[in-house]
Amino acid sequence: MNKFLVFLEQREGIVKKTSIDTWNRVQDLAALYGDSAVFGILAGPVDLQQLCASLSGKGVIYHASNEAFRLYNPGHYARLVAETLKLEACTTIFFADTVLSRDLAPKLSLHLKASLLSGCTIFDVSKEVCVRCVRPVYSGSTIASFVAERSIRIYTILSSAKLFHSISEDYPTIIPLETCRLTGIEELFPVVRRMVMYSGRQDVTEASIIVAGGRGMGGSEGFVILEQLAQLLGGAVGASRQAVDGGWRPHFEQIGQTGKTVAPALYLACGISGTPQHLAGLGSGSTVVAAINSDRYAPIFDVADYGIVGDVHLVLPKLLDALHEFLKRK
Amino acid sequence: MNIAVCVCQVPDTASVIGFVDGAIDLTRVNDVMNPYDEYALEEAVSLKERFEGSIVTVFSVAAVSAKEMLRKALAMGADRAVLVSNIVVSDSFQTAQVLCQAISAFYQQALPDLVFCGKHSTDFQNGQVPPMLAEMLGIPSVTGITAFHASFESIQVEREIEGGLEYIDINYPALLSADKGLNMPRKTSIRAVIEARKKTIDLFYATLCENASVAMISIEPLERKKICKFMHSEKELIRHLNEEYSFF
Numbered sequence: 200m201n202k203f204l205v206f207l208e209q210r211e212g213i214v215k216k217t218s219i220d221t222w223n224r225v226q227d228l229a230a231l232y233g234d235s236a237v238f239g240i241l242a243g244p245v246d247l248q249q250l251c252a253s254l255s256g257k258g259v260i261y262h263a264s265n266e267a268f269r270l271y272n273p274g275h276y277a278r279l280v281a282e283t284l285k286l287e288a289c290t291t292i293f294f295a296d297t298v299l300s301r302d303l304a305p306k307l308s309l310h311l312k313a314s315l316l317s318g319c320t321i322f323d324v325s326k327e328v329c330v331r332c333v334r335p336v337y338s339g340s341t342i343a344s345f346v347a348e349r350s351i352r353i354y355t356i357l358s359s360a361k362l363f364h365s366i367s368e369d370y371p372t373i374i375p376l377e378t379c380r381l382t383g384i385e386e387l388f389p390v391v392r393r394m395v396m397y398s399g400r401q402d403v404t405e406a407s408i409i410v411a412g413g414r415g416m417g418g419s420e421g422f423v424i425l426e427q428l429a430q431l432l433g434g435a436v437g438a439s440r441q442a443v444d445g446g447w448r449p450h451f452e453q454i455g456q457t458g459k460t461v462a463p464a465l466y467l468a469c470g471i472s473g474t475p476q477h478l479a480g481l482g483s484g485s486t487v488v489a490a491i492n493s494d495r496y497a498p499i500f501d502v503a504d505y506g507i508v509g510d511v512h513l514v515l516p517k518l519l520d521a522l523h524e525f526l527k528r529k
Numbered sequence: 530m531n532i533a534v535c536v537c538q539v540p541d542t543a544s545v546i547g548f549v550d551g552a553i554d555l556t557r558v559n560d561v562m563n564p565y566d567e568y569a570l571e572e573a574v575s576l577k578e579r580f581e582g583s584i585v586t587v588f589s590v591a592a593v594s595a596k597e598m599l600r601k602a603l604a605m606g607a608d609r610a611v612l613v614s615n616i617v618v619s620d621s622f623q624t625a626q627v628l629c630q631a632i633s634a635f636y637q638q639a640l641p642d643l644v645f646c647g648k649h650s651t652d653f654q655n656g657q658v659p660p661m662l663a664e665m666l667g668i669p670s671v672t673g674i675t676a677f678h679a680s681f682e683s684i685q686v687e688r689e690i691e692g693g694l695e696y697i698d699i700n701y702p703a704l705l706s707a708d709k710g711l712n713m714p715r716k717t718s719i720r721a722v723i724e725a726r727k728k729t730i731d732l733f734y735a736t737l738c739e740n741a742s743v744a745m746i747s748i749e750p751l752e753r754k755k756i757c758k759f760m761h762s763e764k765e766l767i768r769h770l771n772e773e774y775s776f777f
């Protein structure tokens with residue numbers, strides 16, 4: 200029997216969308232394999248109602264609601280995951296590919312003598328080789344697949360470009376872990392003193408729709424309309440490095456080789472030329488790309504599904520109006 | 530203060546990753562210092578300028594040709610360099626092990642006060658080496674920092690998380706990996722380049738103790754090319770996106 204453990208990450212009591220996405224994909228995986236069980240581990244106090252409303256599928260979720268888990272602590276978290284793994288004799292752990300899992304999973308892999316495969320975009324499931332992790336490497340110019348050599352495996356998974364997931368009739372059982380022990384050697388861990396979340400902002404790594412702007416937006420004022428578009432569509436604003444280095448946008452919006460890797464369902468690129476370093480940040484081939492650029496021969500059109508040749512300052516207001524119109528009629 | 534910086538080489542972004550008979554061909558690749566490692570090195574060197582008597586040593590597991598990159602690191606302000614090129618490592622785990630050996634040997638089983646790494650290498654983007662190395666050295670670590678404040682007693686760092694920011698306290702000795710935004714790496718002057726020629730690059734001979742934990746089983750070119758449908762109006766675009774994908 201395959202026993203999968205999914206780490207559910209919370210921030211400020213809300214379980215992340217990318218974790219829920221991971222849980223759902225592991226449910227699919229378990230269904231594909233047959234003879235599999237899915238377990239979850241959730242660290243920190245959360246809004247259980249929100250969680251129950253968004254999770255489906257069979258399984259058991261262990262919940263350590265202890266205050267000590269509210270903020271990320273690598274020592275406590277690693278211990279909790281390792282103990283849950285042993286408790287259920289799981290052999291595979293799945294994380295959403297986040298800042299937290301990129302910090303925690305490598306440490307955990309050493310404790311557990313596990314193989315670690317980071318940033319997987321697709322799983323290729325074939326019975327013989329177990330789960331293969333497929334992902335772009337070398338700035339997205341090539342695609343490689345990796346397999347684990349050890350019997351315990353850890354995967355971190357890039358959020359998928361899929362918008363919808365088949366909701367099953369089943370719901371997981373949540374079991375509180377009231378008395379979980381914390382590790383004693385505090386001074387060995389970094390301590391998160393404070394965490395500040397930017398309100399009302401969706402991160403590019405979690406958005407289904409990204410409205411991105413580059414140098415062609417002309418300046419920070421140019422991005423106002425992209426923010427309006429993003430808000431209307433429930434998406435996030437992204438930026439090219441030129442826009443970030445020019446001081447028009449914060450670094451956390453940068454997409455590309457020295458920014459974030461994203462896999463939205465729709466990527467709207469406005470005034471972005473489409474250099475390899477920028478495209479390196481588009482992690483999934485199934486993202487639909489629409490581009491607006493005044494240069495008919497801009498390389499972004501070579502990787503776009505749809506294009507509008509024109510000045511962003513003229514096209515975007517019309518697009519915003521047309522979308523308002525469209526959504527009103529809907 | 531003893532500061533170690535781990536650096537690696539990656540193909541520069543203009544390089545063409547070629548394929549010959551289905552195998553990857555890196556002969557036309559021009560290697561440069563991993564951009565994130567430049568942030569790590571810059572932070573170490575500026576720290577050295579603040580804490581007198583500090584020594585910055587760079588460590589790299591790479592081919593002998595990486596000496597060129599190490600010269601650049603020395604020109605940027607590192608004092609010494611250690612290169613491990615007697616073995617070929619095949620995953621992050623082995624890289625971390627070899628770095629751990631080299632660092633432990635260099636500091637004679639003591640620990641450096643700080644170890645800086647880049648957040649990840651831009652070629653494989655695993656970002657696994659820094660936390661693994663910290664674990665092997667038995668010191669705490671924080672990945673992907675965007676701000677660093679240190680006194681003799683303690684360190685405060687900031688890390689961007691999805692949609693927010695963490696303020697983190699950490700004690701010496703510690704390992705930190707650098708994200709973009711931490712600083713602006715300095716340009717090397719001609720004079721610094723000449724000075725760097727006088728500094729030493731030590732060779733360290735490592736042994737591999739364990740097998741790789743991950744194997745790459747295939748690599749092929751990623752075809753991103755699509756056939757773009759050009760739209761004549763915004764309305765037409767919305768109609769397509771909605772009819773074909775029901776995005777809105």
Ligand SMILES: Cc1cc2nc3c(=O)[nH]c(=O)nc-3n(C[C@H](O)[C@H](O)[C@H](O)COP(=O)(O)OP(=O)(O)OC[C@H]3O[C@@H](n4cnc5c(N)ncnc54)[C@H](O)[C@@H]3O)c2cc1C
Binds near residue numbers: 442456457480
């Ligand atoms: C080591 C390294 C790492 C890098 N990492 C990244 C990264 O992570 N992310 C990233 O994005 N870049 C990265 N870059 C930079 C990258 O090479 C490009 O410089 C950058 O992506 C270009 O940004 P851009 O498309 O906004 O600007 P440009 O390339 O200048 O393109 C602007 C585009 O806007 C169009 N345009 C101009 N005016 C208008 C208008 N009024 N209406 C419509 N279109 C208009 C132009 O036709 C052009 O196509 C990196 C570079 C290096 C060397």
